[in-house]
Amino acid sequence: MSLTASGAPAASTLPQGVDDDTLAVIARQAIVNEKREVFGYELFDRSTARDAHTAASDAALLFNALSYAGAEALVGQKTVFVNCTQESLAGGHLELIHPDKVVLEVPTLEDGATQAEIEARLTVFHGLRERGFRLAFNQHLLRRAYASWLPMASFIKLDLHTFALKDAGALVKFARTHTNAQLVAEKVETAEQFEHMRALGVQYFQGYWFAQPDLVHAQTIRPSQATILQLINLVRKQGSTAEIEDLLKKDPTLSFNLLRFINSSGFGLSCEVTSFRHAVMILGLKKLFRWAALLMTTSRTGGSPPxxxxxxxxxxxxxxxxxxxxxxxxxxxxxxxxxxxxxxxxxxxxxxxxxxxxxxxxxxxxxxxxxxxxxxxxxxxxxxxxxxxxxxxxxxxxxxxxxxxxxxxxxxxxxxxxxxxxxxxx
Structure with a gap:
């Protein structure tokens, strides 16, 4: 695995000789406090040239970050910010990660959404917060239509590309008055912007003035889909721990990915898991099914074990x-x-x-x-x-x-x- 700095926010090429079908490429950009100390990282999927942002890509990003890129090298013990679609907020992949480690960046709805559609999202937000997740929103949250969402915000990100610096004070004052959220100034590109927002009491900052996104390249090994399907079927039939352990022992790629995933910082365990049986017992059948299903969606199709x-x-x-x-x-x-x-x-x-x-x-x-x-x-x-x-x-x-x-x-x-x-x- 190599960690390299990039001068652009996206990866345009892959390392020479590397099959892009087995490469997880994840960009991270630092979020710093007023002392310019790293508080956390926002993650972006750069495994493909496509910019499509879907529920499936959200799940793949988190899964790859924990399973393949090596969470310790990628984010260490810092907070992780991940962009989500409204659909992915209800995704089963969130059951696999420790909520203390992740902030979910929630988009507001498309223009034209009805008030009923806006209010309907509150049930999902409440559920995520009860599980311990923190939610981040952009400054559109401060619009009148989203008043009911304000108590849901742990962070509000203020995009300096979307308003004049002279208007920042009013936005910060409104956010401070009506929410308990911590504020993040993003797309900070000059010292003037940083000093102005810091003087207003903004706690966190993100942008090219501090750091361009780094790229983490991780070569992956992925089991055949036939083997993953075998695991899924075994779990659905309520197979015993011994049966599941036996299957893991027959496929080194499957067992390697499971141990690496369950010991990642994002999973939140206080002790290391070093045996397949222990991993199965810690996960339980429900989470094991979720993990296998995600592994299926991020693995190559076809082919027998090499x-x-x-x-x-x-x-x-x-x-x-x-x-x-x-x-x-x-x-x-x-x-x-x-x-x-x-x-x-x-x-x-x-x-x-x-x-x-x-x-x-x-x-x-x-x-x-x-x-x-x-x-x-x-x-x-x-x-x-x-x-x-x-x-x-x-x-x-x-x-x-x-x-x-x-x-x-x-x-x-x-x-x-x-x-x-x-x-x-x-």
């Missing part, structure tokens, strides 16, 4: 079976993770240490993958020896673990058969 994914699955299963001979059950689970994530660098096209930065894993797993040390390292070495056809390396690795050729070969055959079952099921 050969490297099959190899990763075989590695994971083989390591699990070998570890079960010598280690406690919970350690055998971690051995599976070592094997299945040992090819993440190939799948992501980045060094393994960079790939592992975006997913929470136990330290012994990291030690085996990055340093070839610890309890799982000999199992990974033996697993790789099974693939290489190097008889000397195979014998040396098996002897180090005091495993016979028969034990290793039988486990390898079982792992291959287990991986082949996935192909048959799909």
């Amino acid at each position: 050969a490297v994914g099959q190899t990763a699955v075989v590695r994971g299963r083989l390591m699990e079976l070998l570890a079960a001979e010598l280690l406690p059950p919970e350690e055998a689970d971690n051995a599976f993770v070592v094997g299945v994530f040992s090819l993440l660098d190939v799948m992501l096209g980045v060094p393994l240490d960079k790939a592992l930065e975006s997913v929470a894993l136990p330290q012994p797993v990291i030690d085996a993958l990055l340093h070839g040390t610890g309890v799982f390292a000999p199992f990974l070495e033996l697993t790789k020896a099974c693939e290489s056809g190097d008889d000397a390396a195979f014998a040396r690795s098996a002897n180090a673990l005091h495993l016979t050729n028969h034990q290793v070969n039988w486990a390898h055959l079982q792992a291959l058969a287990w991986a082949d079952e996935l192909e048959t099921e799909n």
Whole structure:
């Protein structure tokens, strides 16, 4: 993943050699306080050249920000501002994020909307606020027609392109008198504008005078839609945690994305989740269904899992079976993770240490993958020896673990058969 500054608010080209079908490109622009310290970031989807803003694109932006771009690198612990359509405010994707982390920027309705249509939106706003979300509106909220919306605002953004600076005082006074919202001056482009709005008591500022939007490029790995559909069907049938865990273990791309998503700052957990079973239990079936449905909409269509994914699955299963001979059950689970994530660098096209930065894993797993040390390292070495056809390396690795050729070969055959079952099921 690379973080680069851009002199323009949108990405016009993609990094050379990168397939735009697997690239999440998200722009962020800082929102600062009166001391010019970063308070939060507004996010924009720059994955495509299209400027269409829809409920689906809103969901994809939040999902990609949490799942693919690495929320820590993108926003850290800062507040995230995300533009929404009226339709996306009722979207199930909002159930997947921690409300303390996100401010939803709400548009006013199109000109010509009736008073009844304006009032009808209050139910949705109340529901979002009860769940802990903060809502931001533009200065159109200060129009008479939207008087009923005023108590809903946590932030009001004042666009300096839409009014003369001499009129700012009246807008600020009205907003202060009739709302409890904090004010954000946006599209600030000069020191004069900043000083004028700060003198009026505006708390936050956004614009090119402070920072152009940065672009975050994140190479993604996405499961086949057939596998995601299998997960969705399993959840709809109220499948057991063990059944769901088994499916996750068969697809490294699915499990990797789930662990990365659930451990993102936007999900709001106070502890790291390092096992598939724990992830399923934390999410629950309803949120797991939402996550899988969003993953389906943001994944490429068609295609079977690539050969490297099959190899990763075989590695994971083989390591699990070998570890079960010598280690406690919970350690055998971690051995599976070592094997299945040992090819993440190939799948992501980045060094393994960079790939592992975006997913929470136990330290012994990291030690085996990055340093070839610890309890799982000999199992990974033996697993790789099974693939290489190097008889000397195979014998040396098996002897180090005091495993016979028969034990290793039988486990390898079982792992291959287990991986082949996935192909048959799909």
